[in-house]
Structures are given as C-alpha cells and as structure tokens.
Amino acid sequence: MKAFVNKQYGSPEVLNQEEVCPPAPKDREILVQVKSISINPAEWHSLRASIWLIRLASGLRAPRNTVLGADIAGAVVAVGNQVTSFQPGDLVMGRAQSGGLAEYTCLPENQATLIPSPLAPETAAATPLASITALTALRDKGQLLAGEEVLINGASGGIGTFSVQLARLFGAEVTAVCSSSNAELVHSLGATHTIDYTQQDFTRTGQTYDLVIDLIGNRSVNDLNRIIKPGGRCVLVGYSNFRLTLKFILKGGWLSKTTTKRFIVMNAKTKTEDLAYIGRLMSEQKIKPVIDRRYAFAEIPRAFDYLGTRRAKGKIVVSAP
Numbered sequence: 001m002k003a004f005v006n007k008q009y010g011s012p013e014v015l016n017q018e019e020v021c022p023p024a025p026k027d028r029e030i031l032v033q034v035k036s037i038s039i040n041p042a043e044w045h046s047l048r049a050s051i052w053l054i055r056l057a058s059g060l061r062a063p064r065n066t067v068l069g070a071d072i073a074g075a076v077v078a079v080g081n082q083v084t085s086f087q088p089g090d091l092v093m094g095r096a097q098s099g100g101l102a103e104y105t106c107l108p109e110n111q112a113t114l115i116p117s118p119l120a121p122e123t124a125a126a127t128p129l130a131s132i133t134a135l136t137a138l139r140d141k142g143q144l145l146a147g148e149e150v151l152i153n154g155a156s157g158g159i160g161t162f163s164v165q166l167a168r169l170f171g172a173e174v175t176a177v178c179s180s181s182n183a184e185l186v187h188s189l190g191a192t193h194t195i196d197y198t199q200q201d202f203t204r205t206g207q208t209y210d211l212v213i214d215l216i217g218n219r220s221v222n223d224l225n226r227i228i229k230p231g232g233r234c235v236l237v238g239y240s241n242f243r244l245t246l247k248f249i250l251k252g253g254w255l256s257k258t259t260t261k262r263f264i265v266m267n268a269k270t271k272t273e274d275l276a277y278i279g280r281l282m283s284e285q286k287i288k289p290v291i292d293r294r295y296a297f298a299e300i301p302r303a304f305d306y307l308g309t310r311r312a313k314g315k316i317v318v319s320a321p
Contacts, residue, residue, distance in 0.1 A: 290314025
C-alpha cells in the first residue's frame with residue numbers, strides 16, 4: 001500500500017511516499033481503507049519532534065513509528081477477533097495514533113464511530129481530534145455552563161473553530177482571539193466578540209471571563225490569571241513554549257490550591273461515544289468543520305508546509321491515495 005514515511009525527525013522534506021505492507025488489525029481494532037485524511041498541529045510536532053518530550057515517547061534518535069498518525073475517514077475492510085461494533089463495509093471516522101498517512105490504517109474499536117449518512121468522508125475526516133479536544137476542554141475540563149463568558153485564544157484554527165461553535169451551542173457568550181482577517185469567520189460560527197491579537201493584548205482589556213481556553217500557549221500564568229473571574233477556570237490546550245508550559249503547571253497548580261480559580265492542563269482522548277455525539281451534532285447541522293485547504297495524497301509534504309505556517313483557518317484535508 002501507499003504511505004508517507006518519515007524515518008527521521010525534521011521538516012516536511014523528510015516525508016517520502018513509499019510502498020509498505022498493509023497493517024493487520026489486532027483483536028480490538030478495525031482495518032480501514034482510507035478515503036480522506038486530515039492533519040493537525042499534533043502531527044507537525046511529531047514530525048519535527050519540536051517538543052523534546054516527544055523523543056522520549058517516540059524515539060530519541062529517530063521515530064519508532066515511521067508513518068505519522070492522522071484523523072481519517074474510510075471503509076472498514078476487516079475487523080479484529082473481538083470487535084463487535086463494526087463490520088466490513090461500514091463507513092467510519094476516527095483518529096489513528098500512528099499509520100494515518102496511508103492507504104490503509106487500523107483504528108481501535110473504542111476510538112472510532114460510524115459516519116452519519118449525510119456526512120461526506122472529507123467532512124468526517126476533518127472532525128476527530130479538533131472536535132473532541134474542543135469538547136473535552138469546554139464540557140469536561142472547563143465545565144462550561146450556559147450564560148457564562150468564555151474567551152478562546154486561537155479561535156480560528158481547527159480546534160478553535162469547533163470551540164467557538166460548541167461554546168455557543170452550550171449557551172455561552174464567546175470572545176474569540178484571532179487576527180482581524182479571521183474575525184468574520186469566527187463571528188459566523190457564533191462568537192459575540194473578537195479581539196485582534198495583533199492590535200490589542202487580550203489580557204489587558206479589563207474584561208474577565210468564567211472560562212479561558214488557551215489553544216496557543218503563548219501567555220504567562222500571570223497574564224491568564226488577570227482575566228479569570230473568581231471561581232473561573234483556565235484550560236491550557238496548546239503548547240508553544242516549554243518554559244511557559246512548565247510555569248503553567250507549577251504556578252497554575254499552586255493558584256488552583258490557594259485561590260478559587262483553577263488552572264488545568266489537558267490532553268484529549270478520542271472516545272467512540274464523544275465522536276458519535278459530535279457526529280450527531282454535525283448531521284443535525286448544529287456544528288461543522290471549517291476546511292481551509294484540500295490536498296491530493298501526493299501533496300502531503302505541501303500540506304505539512306502549510307500546517308507549519310500556523311495560518312490555517314480551520315482544518316487541512318487530504319484526499320485518499
């Protein structure tokens with residue numbers, strides 16, 4: 001089968017299309033013929049090993065798994081011996097932790113769901129990581145309530161566009177931090193207010209919020225603390241700077257114990273029930289993925305180049321091999 005392989009860490013130039021053996025599903029996995037793929041900043045960080053902790057998990061000198069993960073949508077072609085939820089022919093979406101940039105990949109049964117019939121594979125593939133991360137940040141970690149005020153830093157990206165829509169759906173008043181060129185987009189998704197980060201420091205407006213979702217990770221704990229109401233929460237999702245992240249963990253943890261505010265670091269896990277919930281919302285046209293650019297499978301290095309600019313409005317999708 002065709003797959004994009006990276007045998008070393010580095011820029012997108014290290015990605016090479018090769019013929020590799022198809023994977024075989026384990027007992028609780030399904031083998032999927034990929035119809036559409038979307039890539040995320042998580043794959044960019046894994047490709048470059050831009051955070052040194054990645055090497056501890058993935059390999060110090062070179063990646064142990066040479067085919068990166070991705071969000072995928074496709075058709076089930078085989079199932080593991082203990083799989084009960086799917087059968088060959090089912091159209092599914094899910095997140096492949098590795099092996100996603102390929103013609104065939106395996107998904108854990110508990111991290112995939114059937115694609116609701118109105119949705120195209122491209123729409124489904126643009127969904128798993130971004131939507132589940134947004135849902136986890138708002139509903140589970142942030143415990144957002146109707147009527148609360150939420151600020152989303154990084155509102156025009158893949159996770160950000162889902163966050164704006166879900167926060168609005170949950171009845172919150174949304175302030176979106178993005179560039180002025182993306183203001184119209186986030187307003188159309190449900191944001192009430194926007195702050196252009198190139199013109200104004202969102203931590204010094206005098207406004208405070210019940211919940212702050214930080215998808216960028218480029219502000220200090222002191223900055224974030226300034227804009228959180230008593231009893232408010234700040235959820236750190238994006239990691240741009242190891243020093244700031246470490247300080248968020250340490251000082252944020254101390255503030256969480258000594259004040260009424262909570263500072264939370266999160267890493268979302270894809271679960272079937274959450275994916276199914278998101279799928280229902282999309283089939284009911286209550287939320288949707290925002291797709292910025294589309295690439296052919298052979299153009300995956302170009303897609304990563306664009307991902308690395310951090311200027312994507314929503315998601316980047318890739319067609320099947």
